[in-house]
Amino acid sequence: xxxxxxxxxxxYVTKDSRNSFITRRVLENTGHLPVEFITDSRExxxxxxxxxxxxxxxxxxxxxxxxxxxxxxxxxxxPKYIGCNYFIINTELNCPxxxxxxxxxxxxxxxxxxxxxxxxxxxRQLDDFLHKNRNRTFRIGTGELGDxxxxxxxxxxxxxxxxxxxxxxxxxxxxxxxxxxIKNILAHDPPGNIVIAWSLxxxxxxxxxxxxxxxxxxxxxxxxxxxxxxxxxxxxxxxxIHYEGWEDGYAKIxxxxxxxxxxxxxxxxxxxxxxxxxxxKPVIQKRSPQTKIIYDEFITGKDGKLRYxxxxxxxxxxxxxxxLKKAGGGEIPVYFCMESRDIWMDVQKKTPRSKKEVEKLxxxxxxxxxx
Amino acid sequence: MKLLEVxxxxxxxxxxxxxxxxxxxxxxxLISIKKFGLVCPLVVVKRDESKYVLVSGWKxxxxxxxxxxxxxxxxxxxxxxxxxxxxxxxxxxxxxxxxNILEKAEILLNLNGFMGNxxxxxxxxxxxxxxxxxxxxxxxxxxxxxxxxxxxxxxxKKKIPLASVQLLTEFSPEDREPLLPLVLPLNVNKLRQFLExxxxxxKKTGDSPKVLLSAPDILSVSxxxxxxxxxxAEKIRSLLRAxxxxxxxxxxxxxxxxxxxxxxxxxxxxxxxxxxxxxxFTVTFSLKNKRAFQKRLSKLQDLISDEDLFSMFKSFSDx
Numbered sequence: 001x002x003x004x005x006x007x008x009x010x011x012y013v014t015k016d017s018r019n020s021f022i023t024r025r026v027l028e029n030t031g032h033l034p035v036e037f038i039t040d041s042r043e044x045x046x047x048x049x050x051x052x053x054x055x056x057x058x059x060x061x062x063x064x065x066x067x068x069x070x071x072x073x074x075x076x077x078x079p080k081y082i083g084c085n086y087f088i089i090n091t092e093l094n095c096p097x098x099x100x101x102x103x104x105x106x107x108x109x110x111x112x113x114x115x116x117x118x119x120x121x122x123x124r125q126l127d128d129f130l131h132k133n134r135n136r137t138f139r140i141g142t143g144e145l146g147d148x149x150x151x152x153x154x155x156x157x158x159x160x161x162x163x164x165x166x167x168x169x170x171x172x173x174x175x176x177x178x179x180x181x182i183k184n185i186l187a188h189d190p191p192g193n194i195v196i197a198w199s200l201x202x203x204x205x206x207x208x209x210x211x212x213x214x215x216x217x218x219x220x221x222x223x224x225x226x227x228x229x230x231x232x233x234x235x236x237x238x239x240x241i242h243y244e245g246w247e248d249g250y251a252k253i254x255x256x257x258x259x260x261x262x263x264x265x266x267x268x269x270x271x272x273x274x275x276x277x278x279x280x281k282p283v284i285q286k287r288s289p290q291t292k293i294i295y296d297e298f299i300t301g302k303d304g305k306l307r308y309x310x311x312x313x314x315x316x317x318x319x320x321x322x323x324l325k326k327a328g329g330g331e332i333p334v335y336f337c338m339e340s341r342d343i344w345m346d347v348q349k350k351t352p353r354s355k356k357e358v359e360k361l362x363x364x365x366x367x368x369x370x371x
Numbered sequence: 372m373k374l375l376e377v378x379x380x381x382x383x384x385x386x387x388x389x390x391x392x393x394x395x396x397x398x399x400x401l402i403s404i405k406k407f408g409l410v411c412p413l414v415v416v417k418r419d420e421s422k423y424v425l426v427s428g429w430k431x432x433x434x435x436x437x438x439x440x441x442x443x444x445x446x447x448x449x450x451x452x453x454x455x456x457x458x459x460x461x462x463x464x465x466x467x468x469x470x471n472i473l474e475k476a477e478i479l480l481n482l483n484g485f486m487g488n489x490x491x492x493x494x495x496x497x498x499x500x501x502x503x504x505x506x507x508x509x510x511x512x513x514x515x516x517x518x519x520x521x522x523x524x525x526x527x528k529k530k531i532p533l534a535s536v537q538l539l540t541e542f543s544p545e546d547r548e549p550l551l552p553l554v555l556p557l558n559v560n561k562l563r564q565f566l567e568x569x570x571x572x573x574k575k576t577g578d579s580p581k582v583l584l585s586a587p588d589i590l591s592v593s594x595x596x597x598x599x600x601x602x603x604a605e606k607i608r609s610l611l612r613a614x615x616x617x618x619x620x621x622x623x624x625x626x627x628x629x630x631x632x633x634x635x636x637x638x639x640x641x642x643x644x645x646x647x648x649x650x651x652f653t654v655t656f657s658l659k660n661k662r663a664f665q666k667r668l669s670k671l672q673d674l675i676s677d678e679d680l681f682s683m684f685k686s687f688s689d690x
Contacts, residue, residue: 050493052506285574286507295575297616299648309619310648340648 004214005153005181006096008062008113011035012044016066017117022155023064026115029154030062041065045110055104055287058111059096062154067091067116071125075144078338080302082352084270085359086139089126091116091157092146097178098211100288101239104145106280113146115155123164130168137363143176143197150179158184166191172267172363174234178213180222190230195267197234198223200257202249205241209291216253220260227265238272238337240316241293242308251323258327268362269324271317272337275307303338310342317347333361372446374412379435379443382415383422389457390429391477392464393520394527400434409435412444414463416456423447427460454485465499472533473523475500476516479509514540522547525555535563538570546573546580553584553593556601557608565608568615575615583611622647633680639667 011030015037017023027035038044041063051057071090077083093114094104116122142148142161152158158175162185165173169192175185176197185196198219201209206216214222227233235257240250274293276284284294298306307313321334335358336343344351352358403410413428425432426448435443450456461478464470470478478500482492489509497504502512515536518526526536539547550569554562573580583589584607592598592606613620630641639656656667674680 046504050490050505052510054505292575295571297618299619301648309622312618 004212006113006150007033008096009033009060011062011064012041012112013037014041014063014065015039017064020117020119022115022117022119022157025156026062026064026117026154041110041112045112048111053287054111055283056098058094059098059113061112063110063112063114064117065114066118067121071116071122072129072140077355078301078303078305081338081340082336082344082358083355084139084335084337084362085355086141087129088144089122089140089142089161090145091122091142091161092151092155094145095147096150097147097213098287099178099213100209100211100284100291101241101274101276101280101293103276103280105283105287106277107145113151115151119160126164126168130171134170137170137172138359139172139174139362141174141176141197143174147177147179148175149177149181149185152181152184156184159188162188162191162194165193169193176234176236178210178219180214180218182222182226185226185231186229192232195232195234196223196226197236197267199236199238200253201237201239201241202246202253204245204249205243205293209241209288209293211288217256220253220256223257224260227261231265232267233261233265234267234269236270236272236337237320238270239274240271240320241274242296242312242316243293246316247319250320254320254323254327254329258324258329263329263332266329266332268333268335269329270335270337271320272339273308273313273316275301275305275338277305281306302340310340313339313343314346317343321347335362372414372448375445375447376442377415377423377445379432379441381421381423382413382425382432382443382445384425384432386418386422386424388424388453389426389460389481391461391470391474391481392429393477394473394524395430395433397430397434397437400430401437404431404434404438404440409440409443412446414448414460415445416448416450426456427463454482457481457485470500471527472512472515472531472536473527475502476512479512480516483513511537511540519544521551525551529559529562531559531562535559535566538563538566541570542566542580549581549584552600553604553607556604561605561608565604565611568608568611572611572615583614629680633674633677635674636667636670638663639670 007030011026011033013023013027013035018037044061044063048054048057048061067090069090073088073090075083075086075088077086093110093116094112095102096113142157149158161173161175165171166189172193172195174195174197176199178199182196200216200219203216206213213219223233223235237250240246243249274296276294278300281294284291297309297312299309301307308316317336317339324330324332324334334348336347341351352361409431411428411431413431414426415423416426418424423445432443448456448459450459479492479496482496483489486492489506493504493506493509497508502508511533515526518540522539525531526539531539542550550566554565557565569580569583572578572583576583584593589607589610592603592610595603598606626643626647635641638658639654642653642655643651654671656671658664658667
């Protein structure tokens with residue numbers, strides 16, 4: 001298992017975060033790197049934004065600062081398609097991996113790898129949020145605006161979150177990653193409401209498009225270790241990419257997955273096809289000139305994003321879903337990320353009436369896949 | 372600054388070091404000069420003994436030349452630093468009007484030549500020019516400044532928006548050459564689609580745009596003697612679209628064929644919104660009176676037995 005850990009070229013700490021616990025931990029773990037304490041991060045951010053490759057340059061610098069806005073937010077999902085009632089915790093921003101299709105390249109208010117250090121405020125906001133939602137079970141995760149574990153060797157954030165959520169069983173915490181950075185996870189007792197999830201792709205797409213991410217087999221190996229340690233695991237085939245030979249490419253990964261992971265340990269699998277706002281296309285063209293995936297045929301979906309035409313999406317989903325079933329994953333809850341009711345119905349022969357129903361499907365006890 | 376009256380010939384019209392505007396409509400200025408003379412003096416600097424270098428007033432100089440004026444009023448600027456002289460010209464114009472894409476490109480090319488500090492230029496002058504302050508835009512505008520004059524003229528005349536011009540700069544000069552007669556007749560939206568499809572196709576296939584435009588089907592259109600330049604441009608645009616989106620184009624074709632077979636009257640329109648994304652079709656029809664309404668309904672009623680038409684519904688909504 002190839003464990004190439006991320007280290008920036010330089011660490012910046014805003015003065016308000018200087019004494020926070022997580023800052024001290026980050027500085028301990030990056031002791032060999034140059035550090036600069038700054039009063040205000042705006043000038044630094046503007047400087048990186050000005051560069052020819054803000055997303056690329058931003059990955060080289062680590063900013064430890066306070067989160068000024070809310071830590072907990074509903075997942076933005078996409079308008080006019082079925083969502084899954086997911087909530088996100090913005091503990092980190094941006095990701096050291098460099099996937100060609102990554103939407104974060106477009107969110108350029110701050111391109112630096114950013115760790116939010118006001119942890120006391122994070123837990124205060126989580127307390128509030130969980131108290132308000134004490135009568136429901138829902139899913140929440142940190143992997144939307146960054147990779148949940150890519151910085152874990154610097155922050156040990158996972159331990160804090162796992163310990164916290166162990167005391168709050170009405171929430172399912174998902175830590176979503178493409179890395180194999182699981183040392184801290186394995187060092188912890190696994191509470192039942194923690195799901196460690198991996199984004200998977202075919203080996204070819206991972207090699208060509210997910211630059212800096214471990215091989216897919218290594219991710220499955222990491223998931224195997226984590227599930228053996230007692231955690232529930234999740235998988236996201238997202239984005240499924242259409243290319244010559246995609247059928248075999250994804251079938252191979254599904255076989256690998258089912259060969260190595262006890263399906264009873266799989267909390268959910270999501271499927272999503274490649275989609276992106278039109279504004280991301282020139283960014284991908286510039287940052288990943290070798291990629292061909294953006295030159296496939298796309299339509300403008302109901303949400304304004306470019307996506308494969310529906311018949312092609314159906315083929316992709318039906319095949320991957322069918323392969324999962326064939327490989328023995330028929331009982332695993334499968335949901336679609338940002339898809340229409342028709343797709344649910346045509347692939348799974350059932351469709352949720354609302355995002356609450358999706359939430360219910362994914363928070364049911366293991367093996368009770370029915371809605 | 373000294374106000375002088377100088378012979379027009381004493382202004383070195385070959386020295387364009389401060390110039391950033393090249394495309395002028397002189398019509399109104401000619402009328403004004405004819406009526407009242409040149410009201411607003413030019414701004415010049417002296418760089419050698421014999422000739423003046425024009426800092427500001429190219430449009431006025433061209434108008435005066437056209438009117439065969441021999442002498443013009445000038446302000447002689449006592450400024451030895453070219454960069455400062457250029458900034459004077461820039462601010463003078465900036466205060467009076469908006470710059471077009473080509474002028475912004477020339478301004479940045481000049482500033483780069485005078486200052487050579489790209490970060491400083493981006494930070495200080497991009498907000499002035501209303502350009503997002505990134506080096507990526509700096510590169511784009513420099514590429515625009517280096518386009519050849521024929522393309523610049525087209526960009527100016529057709530008011531081509533930045534996104535399309537940006538795309539154009541991505542083509543090599545050799546690839547841009549065969550494009551010229553093809554995009555010239557198109558409106559700006561179709562021009563953008565043309566460039567986008569050609570660029571994407573080139574990336575997808577690995578063939579250069581020049582090679583793609585030399586394909587037999589495209590050559591037969593571009594070399595046809597029976598088609599006007601607009602017809603050629605439109606046909607080639609459609610061919611490129613079909614190559615860029617073969618599946619979607621074939622669906623559209625078969626959708627149109629099915630509708631044609633159903634022999635709907637012109638007043639009835641079938642539409643598949645968002646490339647069949649909804650799996651739904653919209654039927655609209657117009658009418659003038661109750662009789663026409665009955666007629667349309669009866670025609671639509673007949674369609675229910677049209678198996679071909681409804682098999683098309685199935686194929687597009689289910690894939």
